[in-house]
Amino acid sequence: MNTAFSFYALKHNPKEETSIKTIILSAGRGRRLLSLTENVPKCLLSISGKTVIEWQIDALLAAGIDEVTVVTGFKSTLVEYLLQQRYANCVRVNTVFNPFFDVADNLASCWLARSEMDREFLLLNGDTVFDQAVLKRVLNSDPAPITLSVSYKSTYDADDMKVQLDEKGWVKHINKNLRPDQIDCESIGLVFFREHGPQLFRNAIEEALRQPAKLQSWYLAVIDALADKQLVSKCAVPGHLWCEIDFPMDLARAEALLSKIDQNQITENPVIGVAPEFGT
Numbered sequence: 001m002n003t004a005f006s007f008y009a010l011k012h013n014p015k016e017e018t019s020i021k022t023i024i025l026s027a028g029r030g031r032r033l034l035s036l037t038e039n040v041p042k043c044l045l046s047i048s049g050k051t052v053i054e055w056q057i058d059a060l061l062a063a064g065i066d067e068v069t070v071v072t073g074f075k076s077t078l079v080e081y082l083l084q085q086r087y088a089n090c091v092r093v094n095t096v097f098n099p100f101f102d103v104a105d106n107l108a109s110c111w112l113a114r115s116e117m118d119r120e121f122l123l124l125n126g127d128t129v130f131d132q133a134v135l136k137r138v139l140n141s142d143p144a145p146i147t148l149s150v151s152y153k154s155t156y157d158a159d160d161m162k163v164q165l166d167e168k169g170w171v172k173h174i175n176k177n178l179r180p181d182q183i184d185c186e187s188i189g190l191v192f193f194r195e196h197g198p199q200l201f202r203n204a205i206e207e208a209l210r211q212p213a214k215l216q217s218w219y220l221a222v223i224d225a226l227a228d229k230q231l232v233s234k235c236a237v238p239g240h241l242w243c244e245i246d247f248p249m250d251l252a253r254a255e256a257l258l259s260k261i262d263q264n265q266i267t268e269n270p271v272i273g274v275a276p277e278f279g280t
Contacts, residue, residue, distance in 0.1 A: 002077045020065050020139070023116055024056060025109045025219075026126030027073025027101040032246050041074045043126045044082065047251060048258045053079065055129045055255050055258060057087060060122075063135045066091045070126075071109040073101025102216040107148030107222065111205050117198045118187045123219070129254050130242040137237050144233035145197030146226060148174065150185040159246060161187040161220060163234070171232035185234070187220065188242050193233070200226060278280045 030042030037045070043053040051057075055070060072079045072095050083093050096116075098109045110123070122138070134149070141147050148171050150163050162178040163171055163185045174187055193201055204222045208214045215219075226232055243254040 005037060011067070013043060018028060019119055021067045021069065021116060021119065022060055022065055022124055023110075023121055023122040024053065024068060024070045024124045025106045026053060026079060027071050027076075027098040027106070028126065029101070030127070030149070030246075033248060033251075036248065036251075037077065039073075039078060041072075041076075042245065044075075044078055045251065047254045049131065049244060050258075051082065052127065052129060052245060052254075053082070054086060056126075057091060057093075057122060058131060059132050059135055061091060062090050062132050063139060065122070068093050069113055070095045071098050071113050072096070072271070073098040076095050081220065098223040101273070105218050107205065107208060107217045108215055108218045110201075110219045110222075111209050114202045114205055117193070117202045120192075120194050121198060123191040125244070127245045128189035129245065129258060130190070130237075133212050134188075134190070134201070134237045134241050138190060138235050141235040142233065143194055145193070145195045146223065146232045147192040147235050148195070148223065148232055149188045149190040149192075150234045150236055151188050151242065152185045152236065152243060153239055156180075156183055158273050159170065161189075161218075163187055165234065166230070168230075169234065171223075171227040171234055172214070173227060174220050174232075184234070188237060190222065190242075197231070200231065 026041065028042060030037040033042060044051045054243050060068060068091060069081065070083065070093065076097050077247065080095055085116070087093055098112050100108050126134060138147065138149050146270055148163065156162055159177055160181045161174060164173040164178055164182045165184045166172040173182070201222065202254065204226060208217065211245040243250060243257050245251060247252055
């Protein structure tokens with residue numbers, strides 16, 4: 001077994017069952033958020049009274065998705081404890097521990113979770129929070145093997161994961177180093193795999209990690225390679241409905257976004273248990 005722990009519970013609303021899984025990549029420490037992440041992983045930082053990963057899972061529950069795999073790494077036991085305390089009675093969760101979190105990038109996390117890529121799934125960065133409307137747009141997007149969620153803005157900074165589209169609107173390239181004249185939008189860190197997309201992605205991960213240098217790669221480098229074969233579509237989401245948390249200033253932006261969301265509308269399923277507090 002490659003899971004650190006797993007727990008399964010009966011679903012509260014069988015009529016809303018879905019076969020879609022979600023894989024959340026939460027192995028990293030978040031070094032750019034030090035000292036906030038000195039003793040706490042980024043996914044457990046608190047925003048408007050809940051941790052990042054709680055905001056993510058609650059939004060997934062509201063969309064009817066209740067099967068989640070979380071790839072953990074730094075301070076993994078803290079993440080496991082929160083998941084057990086908060087979601088044991090309303091969501092099926094298992095975790096996969098990435099022992100290479102300090103020396104590898106998230107392509108390795110995807111490789112460790114590849115057995116979960118056996119049907120349609122969402123792949124979510126552990127530092128992206130969003131309004132429920134974002135999930136609805138992505139889940140209802142036009143069918144494609146791989147759908148990349150993107151957002152538009154007037155200017156892009158060095159840390160943005162930039163996206164170039166072809167003349168038909170398909171993703172052509174995705175890379176932080178695209179030239180200004182190549183940039184059409186940015187990836188928000190949410191990808192939907194359908195049809196033969198899960199198998200394509202799994203195979204591409206396996207092939208990439210036969211090269212030791214790829215341990216330092218993002219999984220989006222694999223998506224970039226697949227995009228060359230016109231396999232990756234885009235789903236545009238409004239820029240004010242999501243936020244990536246990389247720097248301290250991003251926490252304030254996320255707070256502003258999430259504080260607008262009515263707490264009673266986050267999930268229709270009751271959540272049993274009280275989330276523990278994590279100090280910094």
